[in-house]
Amino acid sequence: MFIDPDEYIIIMDLNNRMEDVALTLDEMKMLKSAGVKTIYFQAAVRWDIMQPSADAPLDWSILDAFVENMSRAGLKALIPFVYSIPGWKPDSYFYSREIRGQAYGVPNYENVELAAELDEFIEEIIDRYQGDEVQVIYAIPANGEFALHLFPAHGRMDYPMELFTSWVVDRQRLMELQHGEIWTAYHPYTDPEYWSPVYGALFSAFPFAKHYGIIFTYVQHIGRKHIRERIQENQKWEAMTYFAGTEYIQGMRENVPILKAGGARMFTAPKHNFQKHRKIEPWMLEEIEWAISQYA
Numbered sequence: 001m002f003i004d005p006d007e008y009i010i011i012m013d014l015n016n017r018m019e020d021v022a023l024t025l026d027e028m029k030m031l032k033s034a035g036v037k038t039i040y041f042q043a044a045v046r047w048d049i050m051q052p053s054a055d056a057p058l059d060w061s062i063l064d065a066f067v068e069n070m071s072r073a074g075l076k077a078l079i080p081f082v083y084s085i086p087g088w089k090p091d092s093y094f095y096s097r098e099i100r101g102q103a104y105g106v107p108n109y110e111n112v113e114l115a116a117e118l119d120e121f122i123e124e125i126i127d128r129y130q131g132d133e134v135q136v137i138y139a140i141p142a143n144g145e146f147a148l149h150l151f152p153a154h155g156r157m158d159y160p161m162e163l164f165t166s167w168v169v170d171r172q173r174l175m176e177l178q179h180g181e182i183w184t185a186y187h188p189y190t191d192p193e194y195w196s197p198v199y200g201a202l203f204s205a206f207p208f209a210k211h212y213g214i215i216f217t218y219v220q221h222i223g224r225k226h227i228r229e230r231i232q233e234n235q236k237w238e239a240m241t242y243f244a245g246t247e248y249i250q251g252m253r254e255n256v257p258i259l260k261a262g263g264a265r266m267f268t269a270p271k272h273n274f275q276k277h278r279k280i281e282p283w284m285l286e287e288i289e290w291a292i293s294q295y296a
Contacts, residue, residue: 001210002076002135002178003181003212007037007265008265008295009036009268010039011040012269012272013039013066015043015066021278023039024069028069028070028075030280030285031270031288032075034289037075038078040077040078044066044080045079045080045082046062047082047083047086048104049062052086054088058124067079076132077133077135078135078137079129079137080136080139080185081118081121081175084103085105087105089114092108093108093111095108095159109163109164109167122136122171122175135179138171164198168201168202169201169202172206182209184199184202184213185214186214186215199240213241213243215243216245241265242263243264249284249288252268253290256291257294
């Protein structure tokens with residue numbers, strides 16, 4: 001078991017190579033003192049940076065530093081795989097070479113060579129950071145998120161759904177071996193017509209695993225009016241535990257009751273390039289402590 005039963009909040013460290021939004025070691029220790037147990041390292045696995053050319057060895061230094069700080073702070077790390085596929089990979093590896101933010105490309109889910117390389121890379125990461133403190137999770141490809149909403153027309157993909165779900169299940173087989181947990185992470189733009197086949201395939205393939213979902217920036221992107229409907233849709237997966245966005249720390253007082261009422265836990269980012277805060281402040285810690293207390 002990686003996530004504790006009484007763990008109600010996950011903090012996102014954006015760490016997208018912007019020094020003013022990455023959490024420092026001291027800030028991680030502050031979060032730990034406020035009751036936080038797990039950090040989600042959004043852009044930890046930048047394969048394009050770790051291996052900038054085909055003949056370059058993998059450079060683990062940045063990811064090593066993240067994991068070292070997390071460990072020194074007494075925290076656990078969720079590491080999504082993979083943020084960016086290197087641009088020097090063959091064209092056949094990509095559904096699209098579009099750059100979204102700092103993430104590069106959407107993978108070709110029909111390419112078996114790419115699948116084999118990704119699995120080998122996943123195994124390397126798991127072997128390097130094995131132990132109770134780290135969980136590598138599925139979040140291919142762009143921006144470390146679940147892939148569906150990256151297709152044209154917001155989630156309208158050209159692949160058969162069966163092909164996509166098979167791809168997801170096959171990558172998850174390696175990750176489930178770590179702690180008996182299955183994770184997905186995505187924005188809420190896609191419709192249940194896409195979530196449901198994926199979740200159905202995951203529950204069928206891993207009936208004895210504990211299933212978790214991270215829903216990025218849930219409240220503020222789709223509006224408070226719709227969050228109850230989405231959470232209700234998600235509730236049919238009774239074994240699924242969701243961590244959903246609180247509209248940053250300043251949105252907790254308004255949104256935590258909504259999330260709790262819908263059976264969702266909290267996912268939030270104290271520092272983010274979409275907001276002005278660039279350091280952990282005392283009021284943030286007080287809000288986090290208050291929010292955790294609402295679930296106790």
